[in-house]
Amino acid sequence: MPKDRGKMIKKDGFQFCFDDTFCKTCKAKCCIGDGYVFLNDKDIENLYTFLGISKEDFLNKYTRKVFGKVVLIDLVIKNEKRCVFLDDNYRCEVYPKRPFQCKSFPFWEKLRSFSLDELKKLCPAIKPCR
Template identity: 50%
Template structure:
């Protein structure tokens, strides 16, 4: 089913996510973590909050972000494994709201499809 959000001229068919192999999780970029994300992921991984922060995050100015790894010259989220998110049930808010970000509202469908093949008109 194609999800629509008010104010966006496209919909998102999450059934493509199983086929896509994590396109939105690859490349250089930052997943900014809120305190609730940190707590949720730490619990999901059965780690203390400080352990999670030390192992899986980096500081970006005054923010905490998920660590990226570089494999064969390509950056990807540290939780992307064989094209699937290892923490999907507790993924960060930024990931849950993709592709309905204000920064994407004015992109053309062609530009959006380059970011995510699950986007439809």
């Protein structure tokens, strides 16, 4: 976890703020369930380098193709679908080099149209801005 935990984050154009203090206790709700983590070329390079393996080994072990794009695989543990890099303590094993999609959550274009109540169901850290 980065040292700067505990700040309210706001991004122009979004009707909500993100209070990252909740990330310590929510058990990675954003990393569990249905969905895809799409990887760009930089994400792939960062991850295989961070893991100390070849690009080919990374792609074969941790990814698959969906809609013609590279995504992280999921694991099913105790009937729970989760990111392949989420450990047993609900911590990201690749946090320093996590994909852009993960870094930018919850400020995704598709979430702009969600109501605050819908957003809170996705993530307890989403709050009205003060």
